[in-house]
Each structure stands twice: as structure tokens, then as C-alpha cells.
Amino acid sequence: MSIKIGILGYGNLGRGVEAAVKKNDDMELVAVYTRRAPETLTVASGAAVKSVSDLETGNEDIDVLVICGGSATDLPEMTPKFAAMYNVIDSFDTHANIPTHFANVDAAAKAAGKIGIISCGWDPGMFSVNRLYSTCILPDGKDYTFWGKGVSQGHSDAVRRIEGVVDCRQYTIPVPAALDKVRSGADPDLTTREKHTRECFVVAEEGADLARIENDIKTMPNYFADYDTTVHFISAEEMARDHSGLPHGGSVIYSGTTSEGTKHVIEYSLKLDSNPEFTGSVIMAYARAAYRLNCEGQSGAKTVFDIAPAYLSAKSGDELRAHYL
Amino acid sequence: MSIKIGILGYGNLGRGVEAAVKKNDDMELVAVYTRRAPETLTVASGAAVKSVSDLETGNEDIDVLVICGGSATDLPEMTPKFAAMYNVIDSFDTHANIPTHFANVDAAAKAAGKIGIISCGWDPGMFSVNRLYSTCILPDGKDYTFWGKGVSQGHSDAVRRIEGVVDCRQYTIPVPAALDKVRSGADPDLTTREKHTRECFVVAEEGADLARIENDIKTMPNYFADYDTTVHFISAEEMARDHSGLPHGGSVIYSGTTSEGTKHVIEYSLKLDSNPEFTGSVIMAYARAAYRLNCEGQSGAKTVFDIAPAYLSAKSGDELRAHYL
Numbered sequence: 177m178s179i180k181i182g183i184l185g186y187g188n189l190g191r192g193v194e195a196a197v198k199k200n201d202d203m204e205l206v207a208v209y210t211r212r213a214p215e216t217l218t219v220a221s222g223a224a225v226k227s228v229s230d231l232e233t234g235n236e237d238i239d240v241l242v243i244c245g246g247s248a249t250d251l252p253e254m255t256p257k258f259a260a261m262y263n264v265i266d267s268f269d270t271h272a273n274i275p276t277h278f279a280n281v282d283a284a285a286k287a288a289g290k291i292g293i294i295s296c297g298w299d300p301g302m303f304s305v306n307r308l309y310s311t312c313i314l315p316d317g318k319d320y321t322f323w324g325k326g327v328s329q330g331h332s333d334a335v336r337r338i339e340g341v342v343d344c345r346q347y348t349i350p351v352p353a354a355l356d357k358v359r360s361g362a363d364p365d366l367t368t369r370e371k372h373t374r375e376c377f378v379v380a381e382e383g384a385d386l387a388r389i390e391n392d393i394k395t396m397p398n399y400f401a402d403y404d405t406t407v408h409f410i411s412a413e414e415m416a417r418d419h420s421g422l423p424h425g426g427s428v429i430y431s432g433t434t435s436e437g438t439k440h441v442i443e444y445s446l447k448l449d450s451n452p453e454f455t456g457s458v459i460m461a462y463a464r465a466a467y468r469l470n471c472e473g474q475s476g477a478k479t480v481f482d483i484a485p486a487y488l489s490a491k492s493g494d495e496l497r498a499h500y501l
Numbered sequence: 502m503s504i505k506i507g508i509l510g511y512g513n514l515g516r517g518v519e520a521a522v523k524k525n526d527d528m529e530l531v532a533v534y535t536r537r538a539p540e541t542l543t544v545a546s547g548a549a550v551k552s553v554s555d556l557e558t559g560n561e562d563i564d565v566l567v568i569c570g571g572s573a574t575d576l577p578e579m580t581p582k583f584a585a586m587y588n589v590i591d592s593f594d595t596h597a598n599i600p601t602h603f604a605n606v607d608a609a610a611k612a613a614g615k616i617g618i619i620s621c622g623w624d625p626g627m628f629s630v631n632r633l634y635s636t637c638i639l640p641d642g643k644d645y646t647f648w649g650k651g652v653s654q655g656h657s658d659a660v661r662r663i664e665g666v667v668d669c670r671q672y673t674i675p676v677p678a679a680l681d682k683v684r685s686g687a688d689p690d691l692t693t694r695e696k697h698t699r700e701c702f703v704v705a706e707e708g709a710d711l712a713r714i715e716n717d718i719k720t721m722p723n724y725f726a727d728y729d730t731t732v733h734f735i736s737a738e739e740m741a742r743d744h745s746g747l748p749h750g751g752s753v754i755y756s757g758t759t760s761e762g763t764k765h766v767i768e769y770s771l772k773l774d775s776n777p778e779f780t781g782s783v784i785m786a787y788a789r790a791a792y793r794l795n796c797e798g799q800s801g802a803k804t805v806f807d808i809a810p811a812y813l814s815a816k817s818g819d820e821l822r823a824h825y826l
Contacts, residue, residue, distance in 0.1 A: 488637035
């Protein structure tokens with residue numbers, strides 16, 4: 177008997193979740209739900225495509241609904257709404273609003289006897305779990321998070337909004353000297369500029385003022401002004417040939433002490449060929465947990481902090497202890 | 502109100518736990534329990550030293566007993582015995598016997614309404630958790646564990662038993678080329694010899710046959726025969742000066758795929774100045790979990806797989822979500 181998965185939203189993340197379902201023998205993709213006209217959408221796996229209005233009946237036969245929307249406006253509304261009908265999971269990542277989102281999902285899920293897992297993926301998600309484990313093990317220590325090398329979709333989008341820009345791919349790159357210093361256990365104080373550089377590959381409109389575009393990028397507040405940024409202008413062909421993937425990754429490095437003169441360094445790092453497929457894969461492991469927790473009668477909002485690792489696996493406790501401990 | 506910790510056994514690990522208690526504001530070390538005559542033992546923190554027979558009354562006022570004994574004979578007897586009286590935690594690491602040990606501790610702890618956490622530390626422990634997370638996220642993948650560079654106490658002890666050897670420190674060292682290949686996502690098949698080398702620093706008796714000792718080491722079945730081993734003879738002074746620490750570490754590297762042509766590499770690595778102090782620190786985080794689980798009315802044997810990360814922290818769910826997610 178498979179765990180029946182529904183996907184709401186078919187962008188990069190929805191496709192990543194679809195790929196992940198195929199790698200899990202105990203799961204099946206029941207349907208992709210869309211706000212578009214269902215007949216206009218074909219999905220890679222050939223799964224059924226249905227309208228979000230089908231979902232809103234609350235009668236769809238799915239065990240876990242994966243909500244693949246944006247954190248700005250989609251998830252704050254959708255996750256609580258559907259947590260009142262189904263077990264749900266999302267990748268909400270607007271940090272400042274996590275407490276509110278958690279409370280809203282918790283209230284809806286508890287009232288419905290469902291599980292709602294929020295903020296799942298790798299950051300927030302696996303990086304968060306690793307920050308927490310490390311700080312609990314070594315309370316006298318300091319954590320650092322480095323992102324990249326990888327494509328930041330938010331920064332790429334920001335450049336695309338500049339006049340004269342047709343397309344952009346922005347790579348976030350950790351500064352090697354900063355990484356080395358942190359890995360050595362030196363506990364440096366690092367400014368934003370010292371931790372990461374940014375590199376933009378830009379396709380400009382014909383005849384656009386490239387110097388003005390470059391300046392607009394480099395001085396953009398929040399996104400680029402605090403970083404050393406390199407801008408390359410390339411053709412649409414080069415963009416398609418060299419920058420079609422969405423690789424990402426990074427490291428959570430924690431350095432701490434247990435007694436005078438001792439230093440311990442813990443590092444969790446990811447090198448990902450596809451950010452959305454990996455994120456989708458983390459979400460699938462936690463979707464299994466959502467289903468199992470709900471089968472046990474639990475309800476309410478959860479994060480990666482609240483879920484024991486064994487719940488992510490289809491294997492029994494005996495098998496896990498025998499083969500993974 | 503502090504969590505009251507008792508330590509049974511005052512070897513390297515017992516001292517590591519003692520150091521870790523001091524780093525946790527919500528814990529206090531009530532007593533170190535010993536099989537020796539208590540008056541012959543002084544402990545670094547100045548905590549009370551009591552006899553194991555005091556513990557056997559079942560009346561000691563401790564919230565969690567940390568059992569710091571050997572996996573061969575001590576823990577199989579001690580952990581179930583004391584799980585019938587106290588919340589307990591151990592670092593049992595004889596892999597083949599984990600199912601039996603778990604069952605014995607589970608029965609005793611359940612009957613007593615106590616929690617017994619077994620096999621806690623970094624391997625088994627944090628390495629196990631990381632193997633499990635990765636395999637759940639990327640079911641189509643492969644894991645590798647590398648140990649070192651670090652001192653293997655088991656291998657050091659094995660060399661010390663050779664005739665003519667006064668002292669030995671054995672370092673386990675991952676082969677850099679193997680690490681590189683695994684980190685690249687190439688999924689190589691590696692033999693034991695290809696993964697690690699071993700380096701021994703040996704103090705020999707005056708006039709001992711060094712060539713024979715070196716041969717005895719290099720051909721020792723299980724411990725050295727399957728490895729490329731280097732042997733250095735040094736003086737007792739050099740041993741004391743250069744090899745007094747117990748550094749260790751290693752990496753769990755997992756490489757997996759989510760679709761044709763994609764590869765993701767997850768690495769969890771540790772660089773530890775003191776193996777026993779870090780192990781003791783992991784144990785303290787899980788001792789807090791043992792106490793909290795028991796306060797909630799739970800009982801029975803648990804491993805790191807069964808415990809949600811939030812239980813390791815003294816902070817509330819709200820605080821964790823606001824600051825670590």
C-alpha cells in the first residue's frame with residue numbers, strides 16, 4: 177500500500193517533488209493540482225492533472241499534499257487552508273514570519289486532526305537540523321552558514337527586473353579564505369562581504385546601456401550592494417548552453433570547545449546538481465513522516481526539529497538499528 | 502532546576518562527560534560512581550565520588566545515569582541492570598550485538614518506567630543519524646564512512662599486547678585519493694586497503710627485536726593485515742610530548758541521484774581535538790532528551806534514530822523556530 181501524494185503547483189519545486197516520488201517505492205503520485213486550466217498542463221510523470229478546485233472539496237484521496245508555492249503570498253494562505261483538509265507539507269522560507277505561519281498551520285491542522293510540516297527542504301530544513309544538533313552538542317561554540325556555489329533564484333529574478341535585462345543567472349559563491357578560516361576553528365568575525373561573492377551572467381537587450389545595467393546590479397540594496405559582484409554579459413545561446421541547471425549547495429560549519437585548549441569542528445555540506453530536485457527529495461522523506469505521525473494519531477504543525485529521524489524511513493526500527501546504527 | 506547527572510566509570514569517557522556537564526547550564530554532576538574504593542579517586546570537577554554499591558540501592562537522587570563502561574563486558578550487564586532503576590545512557594558500540602542489547606535495555610526500562618538510550622556518541626551516534634537522514638532523502642544512493650585522522654584506542658591497545666611493546670598510539674588515516682573520489686560523486690568500489698592507512702608510534706622495550714615487532718603489527722589479522730601500515734619507533738619522551746591527545750574525526754559521505762544525470766553529495770564531517778570529550782558532549786545532549794522524554798511519561802530503549810532534535814535542546818519550540826530554523 178503506497179502513500180498517496182498530491183502536488184499543488186508545478187513550477188521547479190513541483191517538478192522536483194515529482195522526480196523524488198519516483199525514487200520512493202512506497203509512494204505514488206496521485207495528481208498534480210494547478211491553478212491553471214488542467215488541460216493546458218502536461219506533467220513529466222504522466223500523472224493526472226486536476227484543478228485546485230478539486231482539492232478544495234476536501235475529498236481528494238491523498239495521504240499528503242505537497243504545497244509548492246511561494247513564501248511571499250501563496251503559502252501563508254494555502255498551507256493553513258489545506259491543513260484543514262489534508263496532511264500537508266511546505267517549504268516556507270520567509271524567516272521572520274515562521275512563528276505566525278507555524279501558529280496558523282498548527283491551529284488548522286489540530287482542528288482537523290491532520291499534520292502540517294512547514295519550512296522543509298535544505299535551508300530551512302537539513303541546514304537547520306544540523307545547526308540545532310551542533311549547538312546542542314557543543315553549547316560553547318559558534319555556527320557559520322555558507323551558501324553556494326549555486327544559483328540564487330531570488331537574486332536572478334531581481335536582476336531580471338532591471339531595465340534592458342532579458343535574462344540573468346546569479347551564482348552565490350563562498351569566499352574560499354573565509355571557509356578555510358572557519359574550518360580551522362579560528363572563529364573569525366566575518367562581514368557579509370567577506371563571506372560570499374556574487375557572479376551574474378546577464379543577457380541584455382540589443383543596444384542596452386551595459387555600463388548602466390552593471391551599475392544598477394552592483395548598487396542594488398539588500399541584494400548586491402553589500403557584496404563584491406562580478407557581471408558578465410553573455411548571449412542567449414550561451415545562457416541556454418552553460419547555465420540551464422539549478423545547482424546549489426553550501427555548508428553549515430560549527431566550531432566549539434569542551435575544555436581549555438580543545439576545539440571541535442562539525443561540518444555539514446551539500447553539493448547539489450539540482451536544488452529543486454534535492455529540496456523535493458527532503459520534502460518526500462518528511463512527507464512520509466507526516467503520514468506516519470498522522471497514522472499514529474498525531475496532529476498539528478511540525479518542523480524538522482520535531483520529527484525523529486526514524487520517521488523519515490520506510491524501514492522498521494529493527495532494520496534501522498541493524499543496518500544504519 | 503538542574504538535570505541531575507550521575508557518571509558510572511571514570512576513564513577517558515567518564516572524564517569527557519564530566520567536562521561536558523560543565524558546558525551545560527541546566528545540568529549538574531551529582532556524583533561519579535566507581536567500582537574502585539571511592540576514597541582512592543579524585544575527580545577533576547571536585548564532584549562527590551561514591552561506590553557503585555550506592556547506585557545499586559536504586560535510591561540515588563539522579564535524573565540520568567551515564568554508563569561509561571566497555572562494550573565487551575561492562576555495558577551488556579550494566580545498562581539493563583541500571584535501566585531498571587534510573588534513566589540511563591550508554592555508548593555501546595559492538596555492532597553485531599546492538600539488537601540484543603536494545604531488547605534487554607528496552608525490557609528493563611519499560612518495566613521500570615525509565616528511558617534507556619543506547620549507542621550514543623558520534624559513531625554510533627551522529628554518524629548513524631547522518632547515514633539515516635541521507636539514505637531517506639536520497640534512496641537511490643550510496644554511503645561511505647571514513648575515520649580519522651585520529652587515534653584508535655582499540656588498535657593502540659592491540660599493539661600494546663605485543664611482546665616487547667611498552668606503549669603505542671595508532672592513528673587511522675583516510676586515503677586522500679579515496680576521499681576525493683567519493684566527494685566527486687564517482688561512487689567508487691573501495692577495498693579496506695584503499696580507504697584507510699594506519700600509522701603506529703611505538704615505544705619498545707630496550708633491546709627488543711624491532712623488526713619482529715614491526716612484522717607482528719603489520720601482519721596482525723583484523724587489526725592491520727588488510728591495511729598499509731607504517732610503524733615508527735619513538736622514545737617514551739616523544740610519546741608523552743607528541744601523542745598525549747586523543748584526537749579523532751571522520752566523514753560520512755553520501756552520494757545519490759534524483760534523475761538521469763543529476764548527482765548530489767552530502768557530507769557530514771568531524772575534526773575533534775578530543776574524542777572522549779566530544780563523545781561525552783553528544784551523550785549530554787541526549788541525556789537531556791532522556792530526562793525530557795521520561796518527564797513526558799515515555800519509557801523504554803531509544804537510539805539516536807528515535808529522538809527528535811528538539812529534545813536535545815533546553816530551549817522551547819518557539820525559541821528554536823525563531824533562531825535556528
